[in-house]
């Protein structure tokens with residue numbers, strides 16, 4: 597069943613157009629990789645889905661509802677859990693307080709996210725500000741999960757993180773996938789991203805130009821659109 601459908605959206609920052617024609621679909625239980633070189637519109641597409649940057653044209657449906665005119669908190673309540681680029685936890689709350697502030701009932705209890713990320717359990721009473729970048733990313737994922745979202749969106753899931761932590765995060769993504777969690781993910785490490793993806797959508801200059809399975813994303817496509 598289709599969970600998210602983005603159809604022909606356009607988006608602007610002031611007078612400057614960032615998205616011209618982006619379409620994508622995510623089905624329940626699927627991992628969709630949103631790809632493209634720097635500046636091609638991945639973050640803006642995610643912001644449009646969450647309506648942090650409202651789309652000016654096109655339609656977005658999520659969980660059977662038309663969401664492109666809804667407020668961001670309504671979209672979150674419908675079940676979109678965003679892990680934004682650059683994280684953004686509450687620095688002056690502890691790890692546990694950050695998670696509890698987001699929590700809604702469901703499978704992802706405080707205990708369940710602590711099992712997924714034991715490092716967070718060890719640091720439960722530490723202020724978020726004192727965590728490493730990688731731990732903050734774990735916390736951002738834990739917080740999004742604690743809302744028990746139908747779809748979790750990870751923008752630059754592992755960018756700039758230490759290798760050990762990246763592995764922990766990929767392991768968590770695999771666990772989530774194994775549980776049938778729907779995921780929309782952006783990440784530059786294709787060797788990690790492609791094996792977990794069910795479906796890829798490639799953006800070029802604000803347009804979705806290629807979509808297909810990771811197996812079909814051959815060297816030609818990679819060279820053309822991803823600069824690999």
Ligand code: ATP
Nearest residue numbers: 609612613614632633634635636637638639640641
């Ligand atoms: P990256 O991998 O660098 O994050 P991206 O694919 O996520 O790239 P976006 O961040 O969505 O791309 O940017 C799409 C276009 O919109 C780019 O041309 C970018 O310069 C522009 N843009 C992004 N944010 C803003 C902003 N706040 N104001 C003006 N233009 C912006």
